[in-house]
Amino acid sequence: MAGFQSLPGxxxxxxEDFSRRQHIFRTxxxxxxxxxxxxxxxxxxxxxxxxxxxxxxxxEAQLFSFTDKGGREVALRPEMTPTVCRMVGAKAGAxxxxxxxxxxxxxxxxxxAQKGRLRAFNQFNADIFGEAGPEAEIELIAxxxxxxxxFGLTKDxxxxxxxDRDLWFFYLEALGYNLVESRALLTAIxxxxxxxxxxxxxxxxxxxxxxxEEFPHKVQAITGFMKIRTIEALVEEIRMFHRPNLNxxxxxWRKVLAGVTAMGLGDFITVDLSVVRGLAYYTGFVFExxxxxxxxxxxxxxxxxxxxxxxxxxxxxxxxxxxxGDVTTGLLLEQRGLTPAYVTAPDVYAVIGGEPxxxxxxxxxxxxxxxxFRVDYPFKELAFGKQFKAAxxxxxxxxxxxxGDELAKxxxxxxxxxxxxxxxxxxxxxxxxxxxxxAAR
Ligand code: HAM
Numbered sequence: 001m002a003g004f005q006s007l008p009g010x011x012x013x014x015x016e017d018f019s020r021r022q023h024i025f026r027t028x029x030x031x032x033x034x035x036x037x038x039x040x041x042x043x044x045x046x047x048x049x050x051x052x053x054x055x056x057x058x059x060e061a062q063l064f065s066f067t068d069k070g071g072r073e074v075a076l077r078p079e080m081t082p083t084v085c086r087m088v089g090a091k092a093g094a095x096x097x098x099x100x101x102x103x104x105x106x107x108x109x110x111x112x113a114q115k116g117r118l119r120a121f122n123q124f125n126a127d128i129f130g131e132a133g134p135e136a137e138i139e140l141i142a143x144x145x146x147x148x149x150x151f152g153l154t155k156d157x158x159x160x161x162x163x164d165r166d167l168w169f170f171y172l173e174a175l176g177y178n179l180v181e182s183r184a185l186l187t188a189i190x191x192x193x194x195x196x197x198x199x200x201x202x203x204x205x206x207x208x209x210x211x212x213e214e215f216p217h218k219v220q221a222i223t224g225f226m227k228i229r230t231i232e233a234l235v236e237e238i239r240m241f242h243r244p245n246l247n248x249x250x251x252x253w254r255k256v257l258a259g260v261t262a263m264g265l266g267d268f269i270t271v272d273l274s275v276v277r278g279l280a281y282y283t284g285f286v287f288e289x290x291x292x293x294x295x296x297x298x299x300x301x302x303x304x305x306x307x308x309x310x311x312x313x314x315x316x317x318x319x320x321x322x323x324x325g326d327v328t329t330g331l332l333l334e335q336r337g338l339t340p341a342y343v344t345a346p347d348v349y350a351v352i353g354g355e356p357x358x359x360x361x362x363x364x365x366x367x368x369x370x371x372x373f374r375v376d377y378p379f380k381e382l383a384f385g386k387q388f389k390a391a392x393x394x395x396x397x398x399x400x401x402x403x404g405d406e407l408a409k410x411x412x413x414x415x416x417x418x419x420x421x422x423x424x425x426x427x428x429x430x431x432x433x434x435x436x437x438x439a440a441r
Contacts, residue, residue: 009111009119016342021122023340024326024333025104027150028124035143037102037126042083044106048073050082054311056280062109064119076108080125080323081281081305082312088129089314097130100139116297116328127321129309134252136320137285137304138259144289144300144322145268148329152338158291158299161272162256165303166284167249168276171225174241175218189226190276197223226274231257234271256285281305287322291332299332300324345395348434349417350377350402351387357402364400364412364430371431373438392417398437400430416441 006012013021032039048065055078065075077083080103088099103125111117126143128136141160148158165186172182184203191199200219207215228234231253238246260269277286286303290296302322309317333339348368352361361377368375376394378387384403391399401413411424414437425433 007119009113011118011120015344019342019344020330020333020339021326024151024329025122025124028102028104028147028324031143031146031150032102032124032126034146035100035126035139037100037143040084040087040101040103041105042077042080042087042103044077045074046077046083048075050086050312051075051078054082054281054308055079056278058278059109062111064108064110077105078107078109079279080105080107080123081127081279081308081321084125084127084321085305085309085312085314085319088319089309089312089317092129092309092315092317095129098136099129100126101129102126116325116331118327122326123323124326125321125323127319129317129319131320132306132318134255134285135259136318137256138263140302140320140322141256141260141269141287142263142265144287144302144324145265147324148289148299151329151333153332153336155267156292157332157336158268158289160269160287160289161275162269162285162287163271163273163275163277164249164253164285165276165282167246167253168225168273170243170245170249171238171241172222174243174246175221185222186276189222189274190278192223192226193274228273229271231271234273252285277301277303281308281311283307285320289324291328291335294332294335296328296331298325299328343395345397346374346376347396347438348373348375348398348400349387349391349394349396350375350400351384351391352377352381353384353403353407354381357404357407360407360427361400361402364402364427367431368434371435373434397441398434400434 029039048063051060051063059078063075063078065073068074084101088095088101104122106120106122108120110119113119124147126140128140144160168186169179169182172185177185188199188203197219204212204215225237228237234253235250238250257266257269260266275286275288282303283306284304287301288298289300290298300322302320304320306318309315309319350361350365352358365375365377376396378390388399396417399415399417401415403413406413406424410427412427412430413422413424414433415422416437418441
């Protein structure tokens with residue numbers, strides 16, 4: 001009979017996998033705390049309505065949703081953003097601003113499983129509420145860089161592609177498109193990397209007459225805009241239009257780039273207007289982190305979403321944030337050889353003669369554990385040779401030897417398993433002696 005397996009796209013974390021995941025979470029938490037962000041958590045199961053229309057069609061189609069026994073329409077969370085907006089919105093008056101929050105949590109999307117994409121994955125989310133200016137973007141982009149640099153990754157390993165949905169709307173307006181048309185065009189731009197010019201076919205089919213005729217020129221302008229990679233080229237392109245809204249956006253771009261550069265992080269950032277983000281709620285700057293060399297999917301994504309708190313019933317509260325995923329991050333660390341070795345070695349392994357000695361050993365083993373040392377011992381009586389083999393295989397630094405002769409003298413033998421040196425210590429000084437021996441190594 002075939003045994004049970006985990007569901008497609010869900011992972012078991014055996015201890016070695018778990019230790020890798022812990023390393024990732026620990027690095028993220030360290031970065032967030034250095035930046036003064038506060039950790040929160042939230043329910044895994046939410047009302048389905050929280051995601052309907054707010055997150056966008058793609059995520060809505062991927063929801064793990066069902067009707068619960070009380071007849072409620074519910075969904076496993078596919079992302080944190082609507083939840084954190086609900087939480088902050090409900091207490092906005094009482095929270096000191098700017099509100100800088102982060103979380104590490106599991107999310108669920110019914111995606112086609114592929115490299116870097118699963119159905120259950122973890123994200124680190126960081127968001128700032130209550131700051132409308134680009135200072136919030138600077139802080140978050142710097143945090144995102146530190147969340148990856150904390151593993152030892154450098155500017156040669158990853159980059160942050162910075163883009164701007166506001167700038168796109170103003171640019172498309174300057175090209176003669178209204179808001180509805182611009183939205184449809186941004187959806188096409190989002191698909192462009194995969195589909196090429198075909199991405200515009202659907203939009204094109206809605207056009208006729210002059211507008212259809214001039215469309216190839218417009219597509220040229222749009223794809224040209226997508227290919228801009230420097231702030232100088234962006235300024236040059238925008239200057240031609242003489243539009244105050246476009247120029248005002250450029251001031252914010254300069255502030256973000258100057259701030260990030262002043263932090264010494266300028267080399268991590270590229271201007272890349274091909275990034276528009278699939279999620280529906282973004283309103284201004286958007287950004288994604290990518291592996292520079294490989295073919296991995298995005299490491300992280302985020303942006304400004306000034307309307308979402310209000311849309312979910314809260315006050316008018318500007319917001320910006322991002323999420324990094326553990327799946328692509330883990331793949332990148334593996335590719336770069338930055339996965340730490342799996343270590344669970346005890347500090348001390350107790351080698352125990354027989355049953356009477358076991359009672360004496362137990363007293364010391366527990367005293368050592370209570371003092372914070374990692375201590376292991378064999379459950380069953382074994383020959384000394386086998387126990388020493390187990391001690392050295394465990395990776396322990398010291399063996400404590402509880403033989404009949406030693407106990408008769410009121411001592412325990414400490415053996416340094418690296419250089420094999422031994423000394424006897426009085427039983428009532430075992431904890432202090434272990435501490436001393438480990439410190440001296
Ligand atoms: P997102 O781009 O959908 O943004 O996801 C962010 C990151 O989560 C991705 O770059 C990827 O690393 C990871 N991720 C997403 N889906 C999967 C999956 N199926 N399998 C593995 N990893 C995945 C958001 O979720 C926004 N809520 C981020 C945000 C926070 N915006 C503002 N605040």
